[in-house]
Amino acid sequence: MITLFHYPQTRSxxxxxxxxxxxxxxxxxxxxxxxxxxxxxxxxxxxxxPAIRDEETGDVVYESPxxxxxxxxxxxxxxxxxxxxxxxxxxxxxxxxxxGSVMEPAFMSKFSNTPVPRPQAGWVEMxxxxxxxxxxxxxxxxxxxxxxxxxxxxxxxTFAMFGKSPMMPKSEVIDLYVKHxxxxxALARAQAKEGTR
Amino acid sequence: MxxxxxxxxxxxxxxxxxxxxxxxxxxIEITPIIYGDGSGTHAPESYRTVHPHKKVPALDxxxxxxxxxxxxxxxxxxxxPDAKLAPPIGDPKRGLYASLLAYWAGPLNAIxxxxxxxxxxxxxxxxxxxxxxxxxxxxxxxxxDPWILGKQFTAVxxxxxxxxxxxxxxxxxxxxxxxxxxxxxxxxxxxxxxxxEKDAG
Numbered sequence: 001m002i003t004l005f006h007y008p009q010t011r012s013x014x015x016x017x018x019x020x021x022x023x024x025x026x027x028x029x030x031x032x033x034x035x036x037x038x039x040x041x042x043x044x045x046x047x048x049x050p051a052i053r054d055e056e057t058g059d060v061v062y063e064s065p066x067x068x069x070x071x072x073x074x075x076x077x078x079x080x081x082x083x084x085x086x087x088x089x090x091x092x093x094x095x096x097x098x099x100g101s102v103m104e105p106a107f108m109s110k111f112s113n114t115p116v117p118r119p120q121a122g123w124v125e126m127x128x129x130x131x132x133x134x135x136x137x138x139x140x141x142x143x144x145x146x147x148x149x150x151x152x153x154x155x156x157x158t159f160a161m162f163g164k165s166p167m168m169p170k171s172e173v174i175d176l177y178v179k180h181x182x183x184x185x186a187l188a189r190a191q192a193k194e195g196t197r
Numbered sequence: 198m199x200x201x202x203x204x205x206x207x208x209x210x211x212x213x214x215x216x217x218x219x220x221x222x223x224x225i226e227i228t229p230i231i232y233g234d235g236s237g238t239h240a241p242e243s244y245r246t247v248h249p250h251k252k253v254p255a256l257d258x259x260x261x262x263x264x265x266x267x268x269x270x271x272x273x274x275x276x277x278p279d280a281k282l283a284p285p286i287g288d289p290k291r292g293l294y295a296s297l298l299a300y301w302a303g304p305l306n307a308i309x310x311x312x313x314x315x316x317x318x319x320x321x322x323x324x325x326x327x328x329x330x331x332x333x334x335x336x337x338x339x340x341x342d343p344w345i346l347g348k349q350f351t352a353v354x355x356x357x358x359x360x361x362x363x364x365x366x367x368x369x370x371x372x373x374x375x376x377x378x379x380x381x382x383x384x385x386x387x388x389x390x391x392x393x394e395k396d397a398g
Contacts, residue, residue, distance in 0.1 A: 045333045046325060046329055046333065048325075052292075054292060057289040057292070058289065059289050059290070059291065059292030059293065060292055060293070060296070061292040061293075061295055061296050062296045062299075062300070063295075063296055063299030063300050063303055063304075064299070065299045065302070065303075066292075066295035066296045066298065066299035066300075067295075069271075069295050069299075070291065070292055070295050073286045073291075074286070074287075084275040084276060084286070085276065089261070089272065089275075089276075090256075090258070090261040090262055090263040090268075090272055091262070091263075093263060093265075093268040093269075093271050093272050094262070094263050094264050094265055094268045096268070096299075097265035097266075097267045097268035097271070097298075097299070097302045098264075098265055098268070100299055100302050100303035101265055101267070101302040101303060101306055101307075102250075102265075104303065104307075105303075105307045105324065108307075108322060108323040108324065112320075112322070112323065114316055114322075117310055117311070117313070117314035117316070119230075119231045119232065119233055119235065120233040120310060120313065120314075121310045121314075122208070122306045122307070122310065123307070124250050128250060131249075132249040132250070135249070
């Protein structure tokens with residue numbers, strides 16, 4: 001059993017989506033408040049979401065790329081992430097880490113109108129990061145190729161959220177990708193379980 | 198065969214250390230980059246097929262390509278389990294291991310970078326606050342006995358020790374005994390010494 005620590009309409013929402021995709025046994029623990037007055041039942045070190053607890057081991061996992069990796073490794077039959085030694089594992093890890101280390105900071109820089117402190121920064125301008133993503137999605141429907149993976153849960157939901165922003169580069173490739181990700185039945189099931197603030 | 202695309206005294210130096218801990222044969226492909234101080238030269242455009250932003254490190258293992266430090270470290274530690282640089286899948290420490298790798302790649306890189314550039318001086322960055330990140334880091338390092346996950350030295354130690362070395366060198370983090378003690382312990386490992394010798398050329 002996986003417990004998801006969740007707050008509606010935040011970064012934890014997409015993990016309901018992933019858990020639905022995985023067909024994993026899970027329960028949602030909606031925390032009362034976010035960081036301002038932290039909920040003591042939330043094991044995330046900064047009082048944020050998402051975090052999960054594996055009730056089998058008591059193990060707590062936080063940071064979106066880590067949660068995605070942990071869950072696809074624990075439930076490999078769903079085929080949502082290449083396992084160790086399987087073809088695509090290198091690309092899968094690269095995309096997961098890239099999400100946290102490049103994509104999110106690139107978006108933060110763009111939306112707060114702050115230049116990326118290069119060359120020291122480990123990330124790049126949003127346009128350059130998006131060019132990398134678009135380059136891959138011009139060749140294959142999903143980041144890892146023909147098959148949908150947990151990496152697409154992270155990127156697809158992010159682009160769906162920011163897609164309407166005038167700061168996002170217009171791209172038919174991204175529009176089609178978002179359409180494919182958001183049309184998945186698991187997302188509709190997840191949205192029904194989202195809860196209210 | 199493992200090939201590491203590496204620039205001396207850069208982020209890829211920690212992967213040299215990782216590879217020395219792994220004790221697998223590997224070769225180094227020296228790759229030009231622009232350093233933090235602006236020195237260096239750009240890699241040729243052809244390098245973009247290896248790394249989308251022409252940075253280091255990047256790794257090629259029998260045709261499998263991986264980039265991002267934490268991605269490479271996670272890949273290698275799982276692929277070569279005999280080196281015991283990762284708790285296996287199903288181990289009760291696997292979750293903390295994965296969380297710290299991702300925390301290292303995200304907040305532990307973005308927050309100090311934003312702090313150094315003065316971005317967080319008068320407004321929040323969205324990455325999280327520097328003092329909160331440091332409190333978490335200090336608690337994590339203080340609990341290392343002797344390593345972050347316990348008796349077993351793992352890829353998380355390579356990354357965290359490398360980050361501490363770098364952040365203390367540039368006074369981004371204070372040289373607290375808890376940091377220096379842990380970093381010295383890690384830097385003293387034979388693999389760390391071999392990596393420094395190779396990095397120096």
